[in-house]
Amino acid sequence: MKSVAEICSDLIRFDTTNPGAGERPAAEYVATLLSDAGVEPVVFESAPRRTTVVARIPGDSPDALLIHGHLDVVPADPAEWELHPFSGEIVDDCVYGRGAVDMKGSCAMTIATVLGMRERGLRPKRDLVLAFLADEEATGDFGSRHAVAEHRELFDGVSEAISESGGYSVNHGDVRVYPVAVGERGTSWMKLTAHGVAGHGSRPAIDNPVATLVEGLSRLSAYQWPVRLTPSVAALIQNLSEITGQAIDLDRLDAEAERLGSLGSLFKAQIRNSANPTMLEAGYKVNVVPSSAEAHVDGRYLPGLQEEFLATVDELLGPKISREFVNLEEAPAAPYPSDFFDELAGSLVAEDPLARPVPYVMSGGTDAKSFDRIGIKGYGFAPLMLRPDLDYFGMFHGKDERVPVEGLEFGTRVLTRLLTSA
Incomplete structure (x- = not known):
């Protein structure tokens, strides 16, 4: 074999x-x-x-x-x-x-x-x-x-x-933390389009879609998404507090994630929604203002927060930028606590006595x-x-x-x- x-x-x-x-x-x-x-x-x-x-x-x-x-x-x-x-x-x-x-x-x-x-x-x-x-x-x-x-x-x-x-080890002192995923952030891949008035690049633009799109993307990129603690992420943070023997300050989770290093990476990207511009396309000649400009954005949202996420995106982009979905998928969540989670945790501990299984939510999909x-x-x-x-x-x-x-x-x-x- x-x-x-x-x-x-x-x-x-x-x-x-x-x-x-x-x-x-x-x-x-x-x-x-x-x-x-x-x-x-x-x-x-x-x-x-x-x-x-x-x-x-x-x-x-x-x-x-x-x-x-x-x-x-x-x-x-x-x-x-x-x-x-x-x-x-x-x-x-x-x-x-x-x-x-x-x-x-x-x-x-x-x-x-x-x-x-x-x-x-x-x-x-x-x-x-x-x-x-x-x-x-x-x-x-x-x-x-x-x-x-x-x-x-x-x-x-x-x-x-x-x-x-999930199920991989993260070393911390004399224990090994094993995050077991009980959910994922949802996926919202979007194509954004701004329309405007084409013209000669040497003249004042009437309605430049490139500028409109860039300004909207700038607002989206600069936005600080609020912390939204889902029950599974809250359970993870509580588990990590017990494992490290130090309370994790819920009012400063970004700083706490940095302090905890590899353990902090288990919740750093899972405490809020996110939207990252990843692709841009506009124009065909340097002296021509195009009639449209396009961008793609990788959006991710926590379980139960799709409606809030999309409403925020629309507000940040403004009325002159339209969006369509390249891929939209719900944020799945599995039961926790549950008997099956306990089975998964038990199989880890049986093979590694230093194992400390914890729930977590994946940042991706x-x-x-x-x-x-x-x-x-x-x-x-x-x-x-x-x-x-x-x-x-x-x-x-x-x-x-x-x-x-x-x-x-x-x-x-x-x-x-x-x-x-x-």
């Missing part, structure tokens, strides 16, 4: 950059591993080479658990990396390459866990559904959205799910949004024990992405315990 590190390396060597040539080679590799272990995969495509793999393993209870991961990755420039981003090399006991953290390492842990269970004759305590998806790094239209819309029956009986961006639409409540739980010197958040979409071999092995043990109580 292949080790989890070998599977991770193999997956990284498939260049599944999105946008790119698609996920098919990686999906076929996953399907072959599962099939060889006696698990019958369902393989389908939403478009040529945009391939997803789903498999179901019967358990002792028909109340099914979904483990989902994505096979696509964001682009990587080899010139910026110490090792080639698609080499999958193992150096200094770390697997290097694009996707090591986001999230082929997690997919490898899931596969290795299932292969190990099959080899040992272990049956999951509940039905287990595995999904290895295309297109998470874009909108999910070719992946999770297609899966829930066109293959809904594959997820029958699933009540809860686990996936990326995952495929959990698609599954939430069909009633599947998602938790961020891809367990990893990380070295103190590794910047987990910095490696997401960053250069020299890597994951420790011992971290992958730890995650495989945690998942095995979670799925089987073995």
